[in-house]
Amino acid sequence: xxHVIALDxxxxxxxxxxxxxxxxxxxxxxxxxxxxxxPDAVVxxxxxxxAELHAHGIDRHGEAASAAGVAVPGIVxxxxxxxxxxxNLGWRDVPLRALLTERLGGIPVALGxxxxxxxxxxxxxxxxxxxxxxxxxxLGTGIAGAIGIDGRVEAGxxxxxxxxxxxxxxxxxxxxxxxxxxxxxxxxxxAAVSEAWAAACGDPGADAADCAKAVESGDVRxxxxxxxxxxxxxxxxxxxxxxxxxxxxxxxxGLAEAGETLFTPLREAVRRRVTFQKLPSxxxxxxxxxxGCLGAGLLAWDLIDDDTTxxxxxxxxxxxxxxxxxxxxxx
Numbered sequence: 001x002x003h004v005i006a007l008d009x010x011x012x013x014x015x016x017x018x019x020x021x022x023x024x025x026x027x028x029x030x031x032x033x034x035x036x037x038x039p040d041a042v043v044x045x046x047x048x049x050x051a052e053l054h055a056h057g058i059d060r061h062g063e064a065a066s067a068a069g070v071a072v073p074g075i076v077x078x079x080x081x082x083x084x085x086x087x088n089l090g091w092r093d094v095p096l097r098a099l100l101t102e103r104l105g106g107i108p109v110a111l112g113x114x115x116x117x118x119x120x121x122x123x124x125x126x127x128x129x130x131x132x133x134x135x136x137x138x139l140g141t142g143i144a145g146a147i148g149i150d151g152r153v154e155a156g157x158x159x160x161x162x163x164x165x166x167x168x169x170x171x172x173x174x175x176x177x178x179x180x181x182x183x184x185x186x187x188x189x190x191a192a193v194s195e196a197w198a199a200a201c202g203d204p205g206a207d208a209a210d211c212a213k214a215v216e217s218g219d220v221r222x223x224x225x226x227x228x229x230x231x232x233x234x235x236x237x238x239x240x241x242x243x244x245x246x247x248x249x250x251x252x253x254g255l256a257e258a259g260e261t262l263f264t265p266l267r268e269a270v271r272r273r274v275t276f277q278k279l280p281s282x283x284x285x286x287x288x289x290x291x292g293c294l295g296a297g298l299l300a301w302d303l304i305d306d307d308t309t310x311x312x313x314x315x316x317x318x319x320x321x322x323x324x325x326x327x328x329x330x331x
Contacts, residue, residue: 001061004300005053005068005104008114008292009033009046011088015051015290018057018065019297020194023125027056039091046070046096047103054104068100069110069300071117071292076159081111082227095300110299116153116162117295118287119146122250123153124298126286131248136285137164138253139233147244165189171237179320187232190254196225213256227265229255234269242277243271251286259284 003026008183010033018027031049035042050068057065074086081097087177100109112120119136123146128134134148143165147154166178173182176319186192190208197211198204200221214222237249247268269281272331287294 001231002063003057003065004297004304005050005057005065006295006297006300007046007050007053007068007070008296009042009070009072009089010114010292011035011073014046014049015293016053016312017297018053018061019292019294019300021301023294023297024296026061027053029053033089039089039094042089042091043094043096043099047099050100051103064105065107067110067300067303068294069117069303070096070100071112071114071296071299071300072096073076073114075112076113076127078111078113078155081109083111100228105253108300108303110296110303112296112299113159114292115144116146116155117299118252119148119250119295120153120293120298121287121291121295122146122249122252123148123283124151125294126291127250127283128248131246131281133246134248134250135162135164135199135237135244135246136250136252137237138285139188139190139238139251139255141189141191143189143236143253145240147247148246164236164240167236167239169232169239184232184236188229188236188255189260193225193229193255196228197222199254200225200254208255209257212261215261222270226261230265230269234266234273235265237270237282238273238277241274241280245278246280249280249282251282252288252291256284 003018003020006017006019006163012033013033014033016029017025020026033042034045072083075084077084083091083094083096085092097109097111122136123129123134124305128148132150136146138144145162145164147162166183168180168182169184170182175184176180176183176186193208193211211222211225215226
């Protein structure tokens with residue numbers, strides 16, 4: 001059976017799959033990233049993991065993978081296939097595409113940024129399916145974004161498109177690692193909510209999930225912390241929808257796991273803020289932590305489609321000729 005290799009490299013774990021032509025997951029595997037052993041060991045493990053998947057495909061499906069897609073965090077140069085920098089993995093200027101192509105017997109390899117790759121999957125086969133314009137916003141340690149347009153994800157002229165976490169929503173507010181003050185991710189990320197709730201309840205180990213549970217139980221302090229985050233998030237989202245006019249806002253990441261504890265007040269906060277703008281649907285992400293891996297598979301299939309049926313499109317982030325330099329501070 002014709003298939004591709006999909007690999008999603010995270011700060012703590014790697015998720016991988018063999019993906020069939022219709023997006024079916026023919027085989028799945030996970031393993032730790034092992035960043036504590038250093039960047040060289042991480043790269044070696046990525047190559048070994050990919051080689052194992054390649055061998056498994058030949059053994060189980062009678063032929064080698066046709067292509068591979070890899071999603072990585074940090075700064076990514078998709079033109080050269082280089083993982084430029086990732087603070088959480090400690091690597092710099094790793095020619096990952098070339099290394100994988102050589103290890104996998106010369107098959108084409110696509111390298112993409114993890115958030116935009118996840119957004120690609122959510123837009124094509126997840127919560128944004130059928131929406132010609134969407135904005136995918138994962139709320140994790142930071143806040144990133146992926147702008148979806150007609151089945152692709154926009155990288156921008158320099159690879160920084162979608163960095164909604166660095167919209168200033170509270171001028172003069174808390175300093176952000178990006179150098180600004182008052183950025184959205186300093187108030188509405190899972191990390192920001194965890195920090196605010198730990199301070200409010202006096203438990204340094206409390207996190208955003210604990211805050212959500214306290215909100216559900218009627219805790220007034222938790223309600224205040226939560227509402228401040230929701231209001232900041234609504235301010236950022238309305239700025240984004242004013243500029244982008246998406247048909248769907250897709251919210252993912254750890255904070256979205258609170259379900260309607262987040263989405264009910266967030267929808268209301270966004271509704272109160274819009275004036276002339278068209279209100280998009282505001283929905284939870286559908287693919288969970290598999291989005292990056294599924295998106296990597298889509299990148300791989302796009303390589304095959306580009307080679308066989310379509311001319312090069314320099315504006316398509318699925319095309320490895322497109323440079324991409326997303327901000328490190330969101331990963």
